[in-house]
Amino acid sequence: MPSGLAAVPPAQLPTKYRDVIKIALRPRQTRAFVLAAVAWHLFLTSALLSTLSLSLISPLTLAASLLSFGLGVLPLLAKRKRSLSQITTPPARLPSSKAQQLSAALSDPTLVTLIFQHVVAFVVLALGYAALLTYRKGGWAPQIWVESHASFYLNERFLYLVGQSIVLGAVYAFVSRSLPSPQAVASPSFDASTLTTDTPVTIKHRVVAAFTARLPRAALVAALTSSASILVYSIVRIRMWSTILLVLGTRGVMRRLLVPSFRVEFAFFEVSVRSVLFSIAATCAVETAYLLLDVYLSHPLPPVSKYAKFPNRLLLDGIEEPVLFFSNHAFSELARLSAGDKEMRGLIYRDVGGDVTAWMQIRDRCLGLLEESRLFVVRRGQVATKPQASMPSTSQPQQQKTSAKPPQTIWDQLAAGQTAPKDSTPPSTSSPATAPSTSTTVSTPPQQQPAPLLSIQSLSKTSLNLITLAWKLLPSDAKHVLFGARRQQTLLGESPSSLASSVIARDAHRTICAALTLKSLLCQSLTEDPYGTVSKDIKRILTAFVGLDSEIRTLGMQLEAQAREIDDKLERVEADGDGQSKQGEGRGEVQDELKRVWTAGGAGQLDLYLVASMREILNTFERFDLVLGDELEIRLGECLR
Structure with a gap:
């Protein structure tokens, strides 16, 4: 204990x-x-x-x-x-560039x-x-x-x-x-x-x-x-x-x-x-x-629910906990108990006396978490808010378009060598309206503390005006040296690694725990479930796994193509600036950063363990003639190849 x-x-x-x-x-x-x-x-x-x-x-x-x-x-x-x-909510999607992250902070x-x-x-x-x-x-x-x-x-x-x-x-x-x-x-x-x-x-x-x-x-x-x-x-x-x-x-x-x-x-x-x-x-x-x-x-604790009078009830209360900190501990404990504790699995399998059994609650909560993660990946991190629900249906495509290609800011104008436009004030006045789609704040706390927010915005605006003035006074050669193509990309460009870490790996720990829990309880039910109720949900669980993994791989391929395109563009710009061809000498910095974030972050782990869970479920029940449907079997083949 x-x-x-x-x-x-x-x-x-x-x-x-x-x-x-x-x-x-x-x-x-x-x-x-x-x-x-x-x-x-x-x-x-x-x-x-x-x-x-x-x-x-x-x-x-x-x-x-x-x-x-x-x-x-x-x-x-x-x-x-x-x-x-x-x-109580995981962090929202990060802004697409470091300049926007600085502005949001x-x-x-x-x-x-x-x-x-x-x-x-x-x-x-x-x-x-x-x-x-x-x-x-x-x-x-x-x-x-x-x-x-x-x-x-x-x-x-x-x-x-x-x-x-x-x-x-x-x-x-x-x-x-x-x-x-x-x-x-x-x-x-x-x-x-x-x-x-x-x-x-x-x-x-x-x-x-x-x-x-x-x-x-x-x-x-x-x-x-x-x-x-x-x-x-x-x-x-x-x-x-x-x-x-x-x-x-x-x-x-x-x-x-x-x-x-x-x-x-x-x-x-x-x-x-x-x-x-x-x-x-x-x-x-x-x-x-x-x-x-x-x-x-x-760090994961020793199982605390085993010492309660009603272990199932305590665990179910934990996975339904709205606070992320306690919910993470509950999912971690549930995953470890489902994988390595036969006694606890038996309590879950035998809890069939009520209208809502322990397995049904665990299944619904884990599948709901997998669906939330899938929808977040599908929307590319754009969380639906109340004002968006009352807007016309054309607002969502417009919002996705602005997230893919944000409006031109003062930083973009400086990178292009442009001067400050005359209507430079509307972007700063319209920033509160666009804050829910670009920044990471979901609620509207600026109404509670308006004075500090206004002072920071005015200071930021003054600093940008000074930067604009200093930029206009610099010669063109100095501009190219101080703010070359790679510096522009680092500060202003789209960051595929940022999208991978904040969209796919947003809630990776709980999602992986949910997948491991469902896989363990489903595979062990073949010999331990006396009523056979768990194995009835094989198709439903595999469908959830396939849906999330397909979206992760789709977004991963898009990010990889975007990173390759950025690297190729930077190589062409540098080659044109040097007046000679540099084919085959590309550094691939954006691609390397994406690979590092994908491997070190939760995105790669989530993809890996979803595939491993699907493979183990199919290997466990391969002796039975599972009727999964043509569409699901095709998607399973695409994920497992």
């Missing part, structure tokens, strides 16, 4: 699946918090350049690291844990709150770092003694560290927590390979894989942000403080409160080294805390 449930008597076990999962996850949650605190302590001492010294276990260092972690990182983890219990109403939370966290971490630096060598306290004036003044190093932490928190929140979309980052990250691979995938394996994939990127973002901050500050430092002194005066009270003393050396080299080390340590610590929580909370 899981240690979290060991303290609960079976008679007092909750009847709701979500409550049981919360109890079972408490030890894992505590372990993730402890490991995240240890990671921040190690990163902090590394930034202090004292990892191998006795200060690693000094009471002051331990107290500062624990206090900064509790006030800075722990609230972020608590917010993350709460958000997992509130998401900037216009998301939750971005301001997200940035504020991470800014506060990084400032708290910076305060703990500055306190330890002041204790070790001095010079980083908020106030510093000036001998010539015999008084305390603001410390410029401390002010810079806090200011850089604000920038670092905003950059990290936008880059790591909002892209490619806030909804995709906030959704629970369950890994279907923990159920489908022959070798067991442990928490340690998943943590190591997450470290390898996410920490180098976080360290690079932190190093670039910190280096850019110190470079910009060194350029504007004199002019900025001179302007502030002109406004406040040199002898007033406000000068003592807001302006540091310049009689103390700033020491650019030391500040740059210390700030870069802190930025990398803080960013890696926050990223480590997030990935530890995600992995520990999303």
Whole structure:
């Protein structure tokens, strides 16, 4: 029995699946918090350049690291844990290009709150770092003694560290927590390979894989942000403080409160080294805390329904759970029990006494999930909303046309070398109307927080106007060098890999679990089902498998053709620019990216295990004369060849 449930008597076990999962996850949650605190302590001492010294276990260092972690990182983890219990729909389709993803993330109403939370966290971490630096060598306290004036003044190093932490928190929140979309980052990250691979995938394996994939990127973002901050500050430092002194005066009270003393050396080299080390340590610590929580909370649990008084009822409550986090755990448990627990399968087979049996509920829920995934692939990620239902029938083809070829934006005009049109305001005013079809937000939260949304949109519009003006001033040769064909494709072009990851692999874990559950219960029913009710649904299950797999393969071939066409176009443009033919020397970057996403993401796994499930079902029942119909047999042959 899981240690979290060991303290609960079976008679007092909750009847709701979500409550049981919360109890079972408490030890894992505590372990993730402890490991995240240890990671921040190690990163902090590394930034202090004292990892191998006795200060690693000094009471002051331990107290500062624990206090900064509790006030800075722990609230972020608590917010993350709460958000997992509130998401009821999988993330919608991602925008088709990186420019549209950036625009959608900037216009998301939750971005301001997200940035504020991470800014506060990084400032708290910076305060703990500055306190330890002041204790070790001095010079980083908020106030510093000036001998010539015999008084305390603001410390410029401390002010810079806090200011850089604000920038670092905003950059990290936008880059790591909002892209490619806030909804995709906030959704629970369950890994279907923990159920489908022959070798067991442990928490340690998943943590190591997450470290390898996410920490180098976080360290690079932190190093670039910190280096850019110190470079910009060194350029504007004199002019900025001179302007502030002109406004406040040199002898007033406000000068003592807001302006540091310049009689103390700033020491650019030391500040740059210390700030870069802190930025990398803080960013890696926050990223480590997030990935530890995600992995520990999303890894499959030991079966919790077996310890309930009515296991079937608890499992059925779990797969009907509207919250994605608990529903993923329920489908994961159901798939594992259906594949490897004969006793639990017997309970499902023998539950035929009521009007709606356990098998019927499991079958209908799993087939409904497969149908939802199929329709999402058929619509190419365009979710039908209420306003679309009241529009004429011509709106759906028009919406599919706009999703395939989005309207020309300011980024497209810049790529084509065009100037800003006179009617450049209508696209920004019409963006709320097109937001449901291009962005990942399904509801309409901008009505709740109109002020932050308007401010972000106005800032984005101003930035685009500045970019347009700077673009017009550049010579044509410089435009080609700065924004060539491949850069245009990377920023503005259609991304087949994005479509594969957000349409096919949108809800891959639950879909694979549903397919494995149906396959296992159907194949094992040949020898274990005493009533033979499960085998009556062979044709219905195979039809659902074939329908989803056919749509996946159709979209996969379309994406492959689109990627090949993009690569060929880029090769022709580069060949025309160089004035010579480059046939046979194509790099195929878009195709390689699509293959990597297809293999690493849930799209390839979903296709693979749908085919494997269909093959195993047919091999199990091959001795019987199955009447499947000509159409289904033809489609099965196409999927299995």
